[in-house]
Amino acid sequence: MNSPDDGSRHSAGMARVRQFRPADAEAVAAVMVAAFKSFLPARNRQQVLDGFAPERLREGSTYGRRNATTVSYVAVEDGRVVGYISGSVNVHGFGTLSVIGVDPDCFHCGIGTLLMRKMVSFWRRHGMRKVSTCVSAHNSRALIFYLKHGFRPVGYQRDHFLEGVDEVILDRFF
Ligand SMILES: CC(C)(COP(=O)(O)OP(=O)(O)OC[C@H]1O[C@@H](n2cnc3c(N)ncnc32)[C@H](O)[C@@H]1OP(=O)(O)O)[C@@H](O)C(=O)NCCC(=O)NCCS
Structure with missing residues (x-):
């Protein structure tokens, strides 16, 4: 972890991960739009960004539902949402990572890693054999992140x- 005087703003040590609640939708929408603007070309990204509208996020929430096959988590630091992840499991032992x-x-700062660990626990708890996701080919930051977390291009x-x-x-594969 970096110290405050070496250029990093903070480390993820202060952040905690919990399940997404409908009341988080506005804050998550802002985080996801900013995150995806960091790599999507301005020309035609609006339809992707619209997918992060608060009402869409609320609709997809499984908070408080037992035996849900999809789950979303937020990373919260000093009471502020700083990250989001969503994924699923199915009866065939095959999970998906929808978005991070x-x-x-x-x-x-390690926030993505905290979120990924939480999702990996969810997949393991449900006995997943493998999980799948995708990443834009030019998004090298995310591609490297996924490789570090055991994903392989197929x-x-x-x-x-x-x-x-x-x-x-x-x-x-697990
Ligand atoms: C991909 C993404 C989720 C990664 O999140 P992140 O919080 O930056 O990830 P982490 O900090 O856990 O790990 C990234 C790097 O930071 C490093 N790191 C972790 N904690 C650190 C710390 N305290 N100080 C410095 N570096 C640190 C990790 O080792 C890793 O380094 P590496 O890339 O050289 O291996 C983030 O870049 C993102 O939201 N991108 C835009 C959206 C996106 O592309 N999503 C994926 C497509 S669906």
Whole structure:
């Protein structure tokens, strides 16, 4: 972990991860829009950013539901939401990581790692054999992050979510 005088704003030591609640939706939307603006081209990213609208996040919430097959977590630091992750499990032992995003002011502080660890616990608890996600091919920061967390490239999708933006498909086995 970095010390405050070596250029980092803080470390993730102060952050804690808990389940996403509907009341977090506005704060999460702001974090996710900022996170995705950090790598998506301005030209046609609006439809992706619209997916993080607070009402969409609230609709997807499984907070308080027993045996839910999807879960979302937030990282909270000093009472402020600084990161979000969402994923799922299924009866075939195959999970997905739908999305992860960290406030760009907090990149490289370990927040993404805290969120990923929480999601890995969820997948393990449900006995997942493998999990899958994808990452925009030019998003090298996230690609390296996923590689560090045991994901490996298994495929490629051209012009997938957005025209001109290709996706690398990634799997992680347990
Ligand atoms: C990808 C993403 C989630 C990573 O989150 P993050 O909080 O920056 O991740 P971490 O800090 O845990 O790890 C990133 C790096 O910081 C390093 N790090 C962790 N704690 C650190 C600390 N206290 N000080 C310095 N570096 C630290 C990690 O070792 C890692 O370094 P590396 O890339 O050289 O291996 C984040 O960059 C993001 O939100 N990107 C935009 C959205 C996105 O691309 N999402 C994925 C597509 S769905």
